[in-house]
Amino acid sequence: MIEGYIHSIESMGLVDGPGIRTVVFFQGCRLRCRYCHNPDTWTMRSGKEQIFTPEQLVNKLLRFKPYFGDNGGVTFSGGEPLLQKDFLCEVLRL
Known part of the structure; x- marks a missing residue:
């Protein structure tokens, strides 16, 4: 079973x-950009992450779709979403 952090x-x-x-802010990033806006997402397991299938x-x-209107939607951010590419691909497929 695939799980995402x-x-x-x-x-x-x-x-x-x-x-x-x-x-959706993913947990985990190896890039370590100097001026990162979310350095608290760098470790894969922070102890505070939520685990989802x-x-x-x-x-x-x-549940949030009614608020998107014509121009809204979902943004996957991080951390680094591609660090969990199998999970992300399955979410996108669904």
Whole structure:
């Protein structure tokens, strides 16, 4: 079973893409960018992360769909979402 480690979910994001968005911040990043906005997402296991199956995350995201309107949607941020590529691909497939 695939599981994803999620740092946090912002339900009314207005700056991470067009329209009203839900922003999923993944836990874990190896890039260590100098001016990173989210250095608390760097470790894969912080002890505070939420663990989701792809189905659980999609079901949570679908609850916010009525707020997206014509331009909104979901943004996957981090951490580094591609560090958990199998999980991300399954979420996108669903």
